[in-house]
Amino acid sequence: MVMKRMLGLLLVAASMGAAWPAGADVKAGVDAWGRGDYKAAVEQWRGPAVAGDPDAQFNLAQAYKLGRGVPLDPALAESWFRKAAQQGHEQAQDNYGLALFQSGKKGDAVPWLEKSVGRGEPRAQLVLGTMLFNGDGVTRDYPRAYALMTRASQAGLNAASETLLQMDQYITPADRERGTRLAQQYAAQARTLAPRPTLAATPAATPPAPRQPAIRTTPLPASSPVAPKPTPVAAKPTPAAPKPTPVVAKPAATPAKSGAWRIQLGAFRDRANAEAQWGKVRARLTGAQPFYVPAGGVTRLQAGGYATRAAATQACARSGVPCVVVNG
Template identity: 50%
Template sequence: MNNFRGALIAIATLSLSQPLLADVKLGVDAWQQGDYAKALAEWRPLAEAGDADAQFNMGQAYKLGRGVSTDLNAAIQWYRKAAAQGHLRAEDNLGLCLFQQGDRSAAMPYLERAAARGDSRAQYIYGTALFNGDLVGKDWVRAYALMTRASASGLTQANSSLQQMNKYISDEQREQGKALAARMEREKGSLLASAPARNESAGPALRPAPAPIRTTEVAPSAPPARAEPPKVKTPTPPKPAPVAATPPARSASGPWRVQLGAFSADARARAMWTQLAGKVRGLSSYQPYYVQAGGITRLQAGPLDSSADATRLCAQIKSAGADCIPKRN
């Protein structure tokens, strides 16, 4: 009898799983159409019931201020719930938000894993911490490698940090850092950080999340190999000036933007922004502009400081298969 009752419970549970997933998908469809209120109405009950994907999506909504007022504290709460169930992208965003809120100590473990998974913002922040020995052990080789990867992804702040690092590290350390950066690029799959340990009875097994808002898919793997601190025979260099450790931020008032298209409906422009922000790394950190003119909505992103910055961003967007034109505002 107990076995029979258990079978009934299992069947009932299985029958509920499909509608829940369908509702998450309905919310994604609504989000992509610009109907954020409908998306949240689909996700909220699922998130409150413990669905990790819905919890991540709620965090995104509060972080971006779509359908609700921007509330970083609420976003952190939702990311934390999803991350506790093994949602890797929620864990990445949690570390960045905690750092932005000033809780740097709590952010560091999340940022380390996000950096290993290839998030350029996390690489920049964690690389800075390693270089300065701030809250983590000083490791100039690994710091240089992470900053090199962040720079290669187009993060302009990383370029400035590399120039500062070059004033202090030895040629040997620099070459070791470049070699480690190349290895990180070659072995992306094997350098992914493990998800944090948790009680398996508290939720589902670790799984890569679908991409409702952003599209980067990441599979769990082994922790990254940590470079040993280099043994340099030269005299100890003077203490370097700390590399700036603020979260990567775009220009607040630059005169340039990039135009991503012109649309007859505002909702189509917003849907295109959501699609491109998920395909083009770093694009989501820019501000979208929906410029109305003669019944047409022009989708633009910015601001950028220079024509070179706008041209560089357009090159990334075009490589993703979309149109892009640099424009001076």
């Protein structure tokens, strides 16, 4: 049976005009990639990719996406991502949805982005959250946009954290509260799923910039380096440990009111909205002082002062709402 399967693969590849080195497989390509020999890696992957191996297809797509071992070619990258994604390769699905969005095929991107969001992929949460906020290719949904952006921020995407602060300038306290509750539901659902492997990321792109009355997404963070899913013939390098979800700590002792560190809990067009937000979180920030900082037509709600950055970070986790640590 094994020999028949191998012969079948060889015949399929031959019928498509493919030829590759004897013994070529995905793992050998990964090893070559790890040594920086990108051309050899591509040579190992091309034959199996043509024969239908989804790991090889995904890796070949990454090579074209990054321009390593082959000329940079986003269209070919998208094509190979599609082939692997249609076979159920989750990393390929993640990258295919993002590639479709970047090439302007937003309607086609949405079903793939939804698949990725369902698995908790932060880049997909950032993109779909922005689309939902702007009503860009989808029906506008402020609460869900806020929830997805919150989850992406909690996963460590700086662009999502900055976009959350921009969203605070436009949405109502009621939509923000609904979005926060929905984000908590997503977090509870994520804890019931197996953790997703997290690979070392290449440098992130510029965060999205605001526009009235919506938020514009600029180029996304670059995808992770090539590494195949585990298969009988292609073991992938050990992934980095997944980023831990922030744990809500118990209330700490009253902080020193003279400390220089604060946490920023949002930016609001109306000071009344900032004061309403403080009323919701003050019980979780015992001893902190509110600061209403005017900035370019908005009021930034900050709480402090904390003696150290670590104390401010703990307070941020206790607040129960998206926030960032700042030095007052």
